[in-house]
Amino acid sequence: MISYKIDELARKIKRDEEIKRKMGIFLRELGLFEKVDKMDIGNLKIGGEDSGVVRRSTHIKDIIFLRAIATIFIYQDSKLRDAIYFPSKSPEIKIESAPENLNEFEFSIFWGLKRVFAELEVSINAIRKYSPDYFLMDGSLCIHPMERPKKESELYKYFEEVSEKFKELFELCREKGCTLIGVIEDSRSNNYCNWIIGNLLNKVEKEKAKEVINVLSKSRDTNLLYYALKVGEKTNSLNLLKEINYFYIKVVSFDRPLRIEYLNWEDEKKIASLIYTLSSKNRRYGMPNVLIECDLKAKISQNFADAYLKEISMKTGLRDLLFLRRENRPFG
Numbered sequence: 596m597i598s599y600k601i602d603e604l605a606r607k608i609k610r611d612e613e614i615k616r617k618m619g620i621f622l623r624e625l626g627l628f629e630k631v632d633k634m635d636i637g638n639l640k641i642g643g644e645d646s647g648v649v650r651r652s653t654h655i656k657d658i659i660f661l662r663a664i665a666t667i668f669i670y671q672d673s674k675l676r677d678a679i680y681f682p683s684k685s686p687e688i689k690i691e692s693a694p695e696n697l698n699e700f701e702f703s704i705f706w707g708l709k710r711v712f713a714e715l716e717v718s719i720n721a722i723r724k725y726s727p728d729y730f731l732m733d734g735s736l737c738i739h740p741m742e743r744p745k746k747e748s749e750l751y752k753y754f755e756e757v758s759e760k761f762k763e764l765f766e767l768c769r770e771k772g773c774t775l776i777g778v779i780e781d782s783r784s785n786n787y788c789n790w791i792i793g794n795l796l797n798k799v800e801k802e803k804a805k806e807v808i809n810v811l812s813k814s815r816d817t818n819l820l821y822y823a824l825k826v827g828e829k830t831n832s833l834n835l836l837k838e839i840n841y842f843y844i845k846v847v848s849f850d851r852p853l854r855i856e857y858l859n860w861e862d863e864k865k866i867a868s869l870i871y872t873l874s875s876k877n878r879r880y881g882m883p884n885v886l887i888e889c890d891l892k893a894k895i896s897q898n899f900a901d902a903y904l905k906e907i908s909m910k911t912g913l914r915d916l917l918f919l920r921r922e923n924r925p926f927g
């Protein structure tokens with residue numbers, strides 16, 4: 596029975612992906628995509644940031660373990676000559692507990708906002724100290740709508756703090772002449788598909804348009820564009836917010852396109868060339884090298900969090916109250 600369900604689902608996925616592949620070929624005929632050339636890195640300073648987070652829910656406290664790090668790659672004659680880590684190569688892990696009255700969804704918002712705030716803070720301080728030519732953030736240049744609490748929520752103050760930090764970062768980059776770039780590795784957005792539906796289907800005959808709408812309305816951008824874009828191609832840029840634009844770029848053969856966000860006064864072609872140059876080393880994983888380095892340094896071991904909670908339970912003598920019931924089961 597289970598085998599039958601697996602076979603059935605596998606056939607459906609394969610069928611759906613074949614439809615998207617054909618749709619990708621069709622989209623190429625609309626002339627949406629442009630070729631990107633690699634650039635000469637020269638003597639640039641390229642920074643990036645990432646954070647590691649582990650979260651633990653207990654009956655008494657919800658706790659997050661968090662650290663953020665920035666890395667500055669220094670190039671000479673297009674070769675990487677040095678790497679600087681800020682605030683250090685292995686930053687201290689910060690431990691914070693959430694307000695006690697949060698439900699599971701609110702806790703998710705809390706740790707998400709705390710993570711973004713930490714990333715913004717380390718980015719601002721690194722840019723201020725080292726003045727890189729480009730700085731890459733691992734993630735969006737704006738707060739995700741799902742992380743915007745209601746005004747009456749006690750979480751709203753954290754949202755306002757993050758909003759102010761984004762403004763501070765944008766102003767600093769403008770002042771320093773630093774090009775800020777948001778790199779979204781696993782975008783689940785369908786904004787680009789919706790844009791095609793709303794703006795380009797007048798070029799398509801009526802019956803074909805229905806088929807196109809049916810596919811696009813059920814597709815995520817990166818899934819569809821995996822088939823539509825060739826390596827070294829990008830989409831046209833679209834506006835996300837007042838001062839933020841975005842595009843998708845395919846940097847390697849066997850990985851989905853990256854979503855790239857940038858401030859709309861910057862040169863999108865230079866940004867696309869930089870991302871393509873930094874991200875095309877592995878055919879199956881396309882991410883800028885400076886962000887890969889940040890990710891490796893920011894990771895937090897699950898064992899660290901487990902050991903911390905174990906020590907808390909020993910010092911308080913509250914193991915039965917602290918840990919969730921499923922973690923105290925006497926059986927496997």
